[in-house]
Amino acid sequence: MSTVRRIATGAAVVAAVALVGLAVPALAADPVAATLGCRLYFSDAGTGTSPTSWNDTFTLTQSPASPAAGQTVTVTLAAAAGVTNGPVPLNAGDVPVRVTVAVGGAQTGSVTLNQTAYPASAKAAAVPLGPISATGTYTATTAGTVTLTVRQVAFANVTATTYCSATGDRDHKAAPVDTPITLSSVVAPAPSGSPSPSASPSPSASPSASPSASPSASSSASSTEATTPAETFGPKSVTMKCKTLSTIRDWTATHTLSMSPTNPGYGANVTITYTFDNGGKNGPAPITAGDLKPTATVKLSGAQTGTVKLAGPAYGAIAAQATVPGATLTGQFTAGTPGLVTLTVADILFDHPQVDTECNNGSDPVTGPVDTTIVAKFTVKSTAATAAEAAGQALPKTGDGGILPVLLLWGTALLLTGAGALVVLPARARRRAAPPTGLPVRE
Numbered sequence: 001m002s003t004v005r006r007i008a009t010g011a012a013v014v015a016a017v018a019l020v021g022l023a024v025p026a027l028a029a030d031p032v033a034a035t036l037g038c039r040l041y042f043s044d045a046g047t048g049t050s051p052t053s054w055n056d057t058f059t060l061t062q063s064p065a066s067p068a069a070g071q072t073v074t075v076t077l078a079a080a081a082g083v084t085n086g087p088v089p090l091n092a093g094d095v096p097v098r099v100t101v102a103v104g105g106a107q108t109g110s111v112t113l114n115q116t117a118y119p120a121s122a123k124a125a126a127v128p129l130g131p132i133s134a135t136g137t138y139t140a141t142t143a144g145t146v147t148l149t150v151r152q153v154a155f156a157n158v159t160a161t162t163y164c165s166a167t168g169d170r171d172h173k174a175a176p177v178d179t180p181i182t183l184s185s186v187v188a189p190a191p192s193g194s195p196s197p198s199a200s201p202s203p204s205a206s207p208s209a210s211p212s213a214s215p216s217a218s219s220s221a222s223s224t225e226a227t228t229p230a231e232t233f234g235p236k237s238v239t240m241k242c243k244t245l246s247t248i249r250d251w252t253a254t255h256t257l258s259m260s261p262t263n264p265g266y267g268a269n270v271t272i273t274y275t276f277d278n279g280g281k282n283g284p285a286p287i288t289a290g291d292l293k294p295t296a297t298v299k300l301s302g303a304q305t306g307t308v309k310l311a312g313p314a315y316g317a318i319a320a321q322a323t324v325p326g327a328t329l330t331g332q333f334t335a336g337t338p339g340l341v342t343l344t345v346a347d348i349l350f351d352h353p354q355v356d357t358e359c360n361n362g363s364d365p366v367t368g369p370v371d372t373t374i375v376a377k378f379t380v381k382s383t384a385a386t387a388a389e390a391a392g393q394a395l396p397k398t399g400d401g402g403i404l405p406v407l408l409l410w411g412t413a414l415l416l417t418g419a420g421a422l423v424v425l426p427a428r429a430r431r432r433a434a435p436p437t438g439l440p441v442r443e
Contacts, residue, residue, distance in 0.1 A: 031059045031080065032181050036153065038164035039172050044156075051169040056081050060101075060148060060183040067140040069190035075101060075111055076135045077150060077181070089124050093117045095162075096306075099134045100152040102178065106144025106187060110151070111136050112336065116306065118155075143189040150181035158309050228379035230262035235277075238374060240348075242280060242359040243366050251280040251359055253326070257298075257345060257376040261389055268335045268385035269392025272298055272343060274310055274374075279324030279350060280357075287318040293351040294327040299371065303339025303380060307346070308332070324350070332392060338382040345374035 035055045039048025057080040067073050077099050099113035113134035123129055140146065152172065155162040165176035234256035242251045253276040260271045274296055296310040310331035318324055335341070347369055350357040362370040 031057045033057045034180050035167045036164040036179060037166065037168045037170065037172060038162050039169070040160050040162050041173055042160045044161040044173075047171045048163065048173060053167065054164055058150070058179075058181045060150060060181050062148065062183060062185060066186055066188060068188040069140055069143055071140050072137050073140050074135060074137050075113060075148060076133060077101070077113055077153075078133050089122065092119060092121050094119070095155040095157045097132055097134045098154040098156055099136075099150060100154075100176070101136070102149045102151045103138065103146060104149065105147045105184070106142040107140070107146055109138070111138040111148070114306075140187045143187050146185055146187050148183045148185075150179045152176040227263045228381075230259065230378035231376055232259070232262075233257035233374050233376040238372065240359050240361050240372055241363060241365050242350075242357050243364065244357040245355060248364065249280070253278045253280070255345075255374050257343060257374050259343065259376065259378050262378050263381060264335050264389045265381045265383045265385035266335055266338050268380070268389035269332055270335050271392065272308055272310060272331050272333070274298070274329045274345060275326065276348075277326040279315075279327065282318050282320060282322050282324055284320050286320050287315070287352075289317040290314045291353055292318065292324070294329055295349045295351055296329050296345055297347045297349075298331065299344045299346045300333070301342045301344065302377075303337045304335065304341050306333070308343075335380045335385070338380050340377060340379050343376045343378075344371050346371045348372075 033056075035053050038052050038054055040050045041048050059078050059080070061076045061078075063074045063076075064071065093116075095118055097113075097115040097118050101111045101113060103109045103111060113136035115132055115134045118132050119129045120131070151165065153164045154173075155164075161173075163172040163176070165172045166179045168177070170177070235254045236256075237252060238255050239250055239252040241248055256273075256275045258273050260273070261268060264270060279294065292315045294312040294315075298308045298310060300306045300308065308331045310329035312327040312329040315325060315327075346360065347365075348359040350359070358365045358369075360369045361372050362368040
C-alpha cells in the first residue's frame with residue numbers, strides 16, 4: 001500500500017519510547033513524570049474533540065552537552081512507557097510525530113523535532129505501540145544559559161491529528177501550554193576567529209506543516225536577497241499506472257506542479273498546486289456526485305524533508321465510460337530551512353467510499369509504488385519570511401460532506417478510557433467492500 005492509503009488506514013494515537021542513546025556525550029535532564037492533555041483534530045481542523053490524557057515519563061536530551069556559539073545542537077525527546085493502541089489495527093508509519101520545543105534564555109526561538117516513521121511496524125489492536133524518538137537540530141548563537149521546553153507534541157495522522165501540551169482540556173493545537181519537560185545548558189562563546197552565527201535557532205525540517213511551529217527570528221543575510229527562479233513542472237504529458245482492485249491500466253494526462261510563493265523566506269506558508277487535465281476513463285457504470293475525490297502525496301527533499309497531502313474538491317456525477325474530469329489539488333506546508341527544496345508527486349489517489357484507484361510510476365501502484373516523474377524545485381531564502389508570506393493564503397475547503405460526522409462518531413465511540421488511544425475510521429474496510437455500481441475502473 002502507498003503512504004496515502006497506509007496512513008488513512010489505522011488509528012490516530014499517541015505513544016512514547018525508551019531513551020535512545022546518542023553517539024556523542026549528551027546533556028540529559030532527569031526523567032520527568034508528567035501528564036499531558038490531548039485532543040483529536042479531524043482533518044487537522046477545528047478546536048479538537050475527544051479529550052484524553054497521556055501519562056508517561058519523559059526525558060529531553062541534547063548533544064553536544066555544552067555547545068559553543070555557532071555549533072549545531074541535536075535535541076531528542078523520548079518517553080519511557082507509551083500507550084496502548086485502540087481497537088483498530090495500525091499500519092507502520094501511520095502517525096508521524098512532531099514536537100515543538102521552545103528555546104529561551106540567552107537566545108529565543110523554537111526547534112521542531114520529528115519522527116517520520118511511527119510506529120516502526122504494524123500493530124494489532126490493544127497492544128503497546130513501541131518506541132518513539134523525535135529529534136531535531138538548532139544552531140547555538142549566543143553565549144549564556146539556554147533553556148529548552150517541550151511546548152507541544154503532535155501525532156500527524158493524515159485523517160485526524162492529535163495535539164498534546166500541558167495537562168488540562170483546551171485547544172492544544174491553537175493554544176498549547178508549556179509542559180514541565182525542560183532542559184538547561186550553557187553555551188560557550190564562539191572560538192576566536194569563528195564567523196558569527198545567526199541570531200536564532202535553525203528549526204529542523206518538518207514532514208508536515210504545523211501552525212504552532214515558530215520560524216527562527218532573523219538571519220544575518222541581507223533582507224534584499226536576490227530572487228531565485230523556481231523550476232515548476234509542466235504543463236507536460238505524463239503516463240503512469242493506475243490500479244483499481246486487481247485491474248492495472250495506463251493513465252496519460254497533462255500535469256502541472258507549482259508553488260507559491262516561489263522564492264520565500266524561511267517560515268513562509270507555501271501553497272503547492274497540482275493540476276491534471278483528465279482523470280482517465282470511467283468504467284461501465286456511473287459515479288454518483290460527491291463519491292469520487294482526487295488526492296495526492298507530494299514528497300519534500302533537499303533543504304527540507306517530509307510529505308504534504310494535497311486534495312481537490314469532490315467530482316460531480318460521472319457517466320459510464322465517460323472521461324473523468326481534470327482537477328486542481330492544493331496543500332500547504334511551512335518552509336522551515338533555507339536552501340533548495342524539491343517537490344515530487346509520489347502518489348495520486350482517486351478516493352471512492354468503497355474502492356479507490358491509486359496511480360504512480362510503479363508497475364503495481366499499490367503493492368510496489370514508485371514516485372512519479374512530476375518534480376518541481378524552489379529555493380527558500382536565508383532571510384525570514386515577510387508577514388504576508390508567513391500568513392500564507394487561505395485554501396479552498398474541499399468539503400467532506402457526510403464523512404466528517406461519521407469520523408467524529410467513530411473517534412468518540414472508540415476512545416479507550418484512560419488509554420490515550422484515539423481512533424479514526426479505517427479506510428481498509430472500504431477497500432474490501434463490494435464494488436459500487438459506479439466503480440471508477442480505468443479503461
